[in-house]
Amino acid sequence: MSTTNPPPPPPKLKTRILNIPPSSPLGSWSSPNSLQTWTLPPTPLIPPSLTLAATALTTSTASSFSTPVAFPTETVYGLGADATSSTAVKGIYTAKGRPSDNPLIVHVSDLSMLNTLSTIPEIYHELISKFWPGPLTILLPVPTSGQLLAPEVTAGLTTFGARMPDSPLARALIQLVGKPLAAPSANASTRPSPTKAVHVLEDLEGKIELILDGGDCESGVESTVVDGLCNPPVVLRPGGVGIEEIRQVKGWEGVVKGYKDRSEVGEGHKPRAPGMKYKHYSPRARVVLFEGHKPVNVGKELEGGGQKKVGVIRTGEWEGLVGETEGRIESEEGGFAVRQGSLRDEEGKELATVLDVDLGRDVKGVAHGLFAALRELDRLGADIIFVEGVSDGDDIAAAVMNRLRKAASEIRP
Ligand code: TXA
Ligand code: MG
Numbered sequence: 001m002s003t004t005n006p007p008p009p010p011p012k013l014k015t016r017i018l019n020i021p022p023s024s025p026l027g028s029w030s031s032p033n034s035l036q037t038w039t040l041p042p043t044p045l046i047p048p049s050l051t052l053a054a055t056a057l058t059t060s061t062a063s064s065f066s067t068p069v070a071f072p073t074e075t076v077y078g079l080g081a082d083a084t085s086s087t088a089v090k091g092i093y094t095a096k097g098r099p100s101d102n103p104l105i106v107h108v109s110d111l112s113m114l115n116t117l118s119t120i121p122e123i124y125h126e127l128i129s130k131f132w133p134g135p136l137t138i139l140l141p142v143p144t145s146g147q148l149l150a151p152e153v154t155a156g157l158t159t160f161g162a163r164m165p166d167s168p169l170a171r172a173l174i175q176l177v178g179k180p181l182a183a184p185s186a187n188a189s190t191r192p193s194p195t196k197a198v199h200v201l202e203d204l205e206g207k208i209e210l211i212l213d214g215g216d217c218e219s220g221v222e223s224t225v226v227d228g229l230c231n232p233p234v235v236l237r238p239g240g241v242g243i244e245e246i247r248q249v250k251g252w253e254g255v256v257k258g259y260k261d262r263s264e265v266g267e268g269h270k271p272r273a274p275g276m277k278y279k280h281y282s283p284r285a286r287v288v289l290f291e292g293h294k295p296v297n298v299g300k301e302l303e304g305g306g307q308k309k310v311g312v313i314r315t316g317e318w319e320g321l322v323g324e325t326e327g328r329i330e331s332e333e334g335g336f337a338v339r340q341g342s343l344r345d346e347e348g349k350e351l352a353t354v355l356d357v358d359l360g361r362d363v364k365g366v367a368h369g370l371f372a373a374l375r376e377l378d379r380l381g382a383d384i385i386f387v388e389g390v391s392d393g394d395d396i397a398a399a400v401m402n403r404l405r406k407a408a409s410e411i412r413p
Contacts, residue, residue, distance in 0.1 A: 012206040013067060017197050017213050018049035020169060026050070029074045029218035031133055031168040038110040038171050046172065053212050054176035057082060066091040067207075070186040070200045071173050072214030073165040075135045075222050075240055076193040076371070077200050078107065078183030079208070080173070086150040089182050093152065095207040097189045103155040104182040105137050105223070106162050109174040114162055116147040117180065123228040123251050130249060133166040135223040135240025153182045163223055169214045185222060186211075192281045192371040192407065195220050199375055216335075220368035221399040227258070234258040238402050242395035259402060262291065262392045281371070281407040283378040283385065285311060289408040291389040291401075293317050298386060299343055299351055310343065311355045311382035313373050315366045318388045321354045336360075336369045338376055355380050363390055363397045370400060374407065 020027050024047050031038070040046065053069050057080060066088045068081040079096060081088035083106045093100055108114045111128075118140045120128065127138065139159040143149060154160045162180075165171060174181050185193040188203035197213035204211075224239035226246065232254040235243050238261075246252050290296055298310060298321060312321055321343060339356045357373045359366045377385050387404055390397045405411060 013209050015201060015205045015208055015211065017201060017211045018053060019213050020047050020049060020215075022215075026168040026172050027214060028168060030166050031171050034110065035128065035132060035164070036111045038175055040172055040175050046176075049212060050169065050172060050176065053210050054173055056210055057088075057173075057177045057181070058179075067209050068092045068095055068183075069173075070194075070197070070204065070208060070211040071170055071183075072197070072212060072217060073107075073167045073170045073183075074218045075165070076195055076217050076220070077186040077197065077211075078165075078170070078181075079186035079200075079204070080107065080181035080183040082177065083107075083149050083153050083180040083182035084147060086152055089150040089152040092182065092184060095204055096184060096187070098184060099189070100152070101155045102184075103157055103161065104153050104184050105225075106149065106153060106160055107170065107174055107181045107183050108162060108164050109171045110164065113174070113180055114164070117143045117149065117160075118162070121228065123233065126249050127226070127228070127246070127252065128164075131241050131245075133164040133171065135163075135166070135219055137161040137163040137223045137225040137237075137239075139225070139227040139229055139236075141229070149180075150182070159227070159229060161225060167214065169212065173212070190280060190282055192283060192374045192403075193222060195368075195371050199372070202375070202379075216368075216372075218368070219364075219396075220370060220372070221396065221403060224399070226255070228252070232256050238396075238398035240396060240399065242393070243398060244394035247394075260405070261398060262401070281374075281403045283374040283382075283407070285378055285382040286384045286410075287374070287387060287404075287408045288384065288410045288412065289387050289389055289404050290412045292413050293389070293391070295319065296386060296388075298354070299345060301386065302343075302352055302384075305384070307352055307383040309353045309355060309380070309382045311377035311380075311385035312357065313370075313377070313385060313387045314356070314358045315363075315388045315390050316361050320358065321356050335365065336373060338373075338380060340380075355382055363393070363395065363400060366390055367396050367400050370403065 186200045194200045195217040219240045224241040225237040227234045236258045343351045343354045359369045
């Protein structure tokens with residue numbers, strides 16, 4: 001009887017982080033508001049690492065083995081490949097381990113590039129002039145003539161997501177490649193999105209060759225995804241642009257939420273296990289989300305659980321479990337510190353080690369540090385992470401809670 005051998009595993013690649021000099025004019029998080037045509041800086045001002053990344057994205061499409069390139073955007077790091085090449089786009093799914101039925105966002109440097117793919121329906125005109133370049137993804141009909149998208153980008157749907165990132169580095173990279181870049185967040189599937197180059201390395205080392213390092217992402221949560229092709233228009237994923245801002249735009253007054261927020265997830269008094277098609281945004285540690293703004297007795301929560309290291313992420317009302325002076329600072333990077341201390345019972349017996357993170361009360365700061373905090377607590381070996389939720393607003397708070405509800409194994413009222 002003949003047996004077929006399984007295909008050989010892809011070769012392990014050497015992954016390099018390419019730095020962009022902090023002095024580079026491309027190194028900020030916002031780009032001039034030139035929507036129609038984005039002009040590259042003069043060649044001497046383009047960092048060699050950017051040129052190298054662009055060359056890799058251009059040439060990889062010609063070979064049968066193609067690896068995508070990770071690059072920064074103002075939201076999170078993306079994993080990019082030429083959106084018009086099937087070989088290149090397949091490389092993204094392979095590197096991330098992403099299910100092939102989850103479509104990718106197409107990133108353009110300017111409207112001239114988007115116009116090679118699609119004419120933009122009227123409903124989006126004002127939205128684009130207000131929020132692009134920026135953290136907003138719009139759904140457009142898949143092109144059937146002119147420049148075509150690789151079918152893998154859209155996972156068989158009749159629409160595709162388009163976004164013009166604000167990061168000048170991202171726009172310059174796309175412009176240098178001269179093609180729209182399909183790019184999901186550059187995490188391994190199921191993990192929290194990367195907001196630093198080292199997060200990409202943690203997840204994709206050996207699977208991709210190049211990571212362009214532009215520093216810590218500004219916003220920290222992904223773009224808002226909207227569908228204006230249906231009536232009423234829908235926000236499919238809350239993100240960097242708040243639904244309250246979208247509602248101000250002509251034609252979008254009646255926009256509805258196409259995702260589950262607290263009102264739909266339910267406000268009952270019973271703990272809930274969120275149902276989801278895919279595990280998402282999850283650290284290795286078990287995440288328990290508290291939505292109720294009530295103080296939590298961590299010692300009681302741990303009773304009988306056997307956890308040795310407990311992460312606590314605070315966003316407002318919760319008291320620190322580790323005093324400002326008592327706790328050893330375990331790491332301090334990217335806007336928050338992790339303090340380590342001991343949780344003791346009344347007799348002074350140690351119940352667990354606590355890793356305490358305060359992300360502050362400003363919801364923008366919480367968004368900025370959230371994924372980095374989940375990853376950092378993982379790195380420090382937390383077995384379980386208790387997270388204090390924020391109030392579900394119609395601003396970036398909606399994005400924070402949406403990601404936390406998906407990351408959580410358990411949600412407490
Ligand atoms: O900020 C962002 O959006 C980042 C950066 C890298 O640009 N990208 C990102 O991509 O978050 P990703 O693949 O992690 O998330 C894309 C989301 C997914 O939820 C996907 O299902 C949805 O957009 N999406 C993409 N195309 C779609 C389509 N045609 N219809 C409905 N949903 C779509
Ligand atoms: Mg993602």
